[in-house]
Amino acid sequence: MTSDTTGRMLRLLSLLQTRREWSGTDLADRLQVTVRTVRRDIDRLRDLGYPVDSARGHAGGYRLAAGTALPPLLLDDDEAVAIAVALRTAAGGLTGIEETALRALVKLEQVLPRRLRSQVTALQTSIAGIAWEPRGPRADPALLTTLARACRDHEILAFDYTTRTGTTAPRRVEPQHLVASGDLWYLLAHDSDKDDWRIFRLDRITNPSPTGRRIGARSLPGGDPAAFVAARLSAAPVRHRAVATVHAPADQVRARTRNLATRIRPVDERTCLVDASDDSLTRIAQTLAALTAEYTLDADPDVLAHLRATAHRTLHATS
Structure with missing residues (x-):
């Protein structure tokens, strides 16, 4: 031809x-x-x-006409920019289709001309949205795209990471999977220096730098990235312990507490455990307040004292 x-x-x-x-x-x-x-x-x-x-x-x-499979599409500049911005917004956690949007975004930005990438970035940084419900930290779509590409290509990545205690240190990892849990995103990677699997919250990652060095994919213990991350998060140390036995199905509770998706464990068809443990007493109170079903609580004394004080202030304000 x-x-x-x-x-x-x-x-x-x-x-x-x-x-x-x-x-x-x-x-x-x-x-x-x-x-x-x-x-x-x-x-x-x-x-x-x-x-x-x-x-x-x-x-x-x-x-x-509509076919049995989606053929390649031709997009003009304005259409490509509009779709990229929409996918970046969705990948950042807006629509509930974050992982699908992220895969599509990686494909599109791989072939997007540089002149259009600047337009997409300008539009994305100019758009703001109002969240009417409390949300966790939003993932940066540009960071998501960089990490997804590194996972796909098995490319070693360097970045700075801030721990839960506030210290920042350089890390060098082999990215393997991205896992979404409610409004939070996690990078599951093999840490080259520690020779072990590690989980990194995306809102704590800065200055990502692809190294250009590619290696083969590693075999994840257990094979299920979401289950692996959920298990590690449940075992992670926190300052304040609070575990609620909720008298409602796990799926129902999970739908109403998206940020705790990996910390809800079914007991039976009508009961589940919700691990609301956290470094912040305020966040524990907010998590428990989001539970609409009856529950009993097993918590540290300082958690119980904080909840009683909060309840007392609320009752005093409404009396």
Whole structure:
């Protein structure tokens, strides 16, 4: 297929995507070719997997139809920018389809021209949203894209990481998986210096730097990234312990406390355990307040004292 033919087919495909139906004559005029050439190019598109329907007669024409698989799409600059911004927003935790949006974003930004990437970044940084419910730290879509690409390509990554105690140190890891838990994202990686698996919260990662060095994928113990992260998070040390036995199904509780998705464990069909342990007494109180079902609490004395004081202030304010 010559370059002229290829270019003409791309223009033909672009035209078919802009209008529901085209007559063969209109397409021939736009492409400055014969109707016969249009028919041959339509057949080539069909061979490539594009479902182009045609109807004969005076009212006949050509149109793209729904197929069994999604063929490649042609996007103009404005469309590409709009889709990239939407995917970045979704990947940051807005719509509940974060992981799917992230995979699509990696594919799109891999082929996005540099001039359009700057437009996407400018738009993304200019957009703000109002969250009417308390949310955890939002993941940076640009960071998500960088980490997802490193996971996909098995590329060693260097970055600075701030621990829960506030200290920051450089890390060098082999990224393997990204795991979403409510509004929080975690990077599951093999730490090269410690020779062990580690979990990193994305809101604590700064200055990510791909090294260009690629290695083979590692075998994760247990094979399930989400289960691995959930187990590690449940065992992580915290300052204040608080575990609630909730008289409601685990799925129901999980839907209402998204940030604790990895810390809810079913006991039976009607009961589950919610580990609300945290370094912050205020966050523990907020988590327990989000539980709409009856529960009993097993907690440290300082947690119980804080909850009693909070309840007393609330009762005093409403009396």
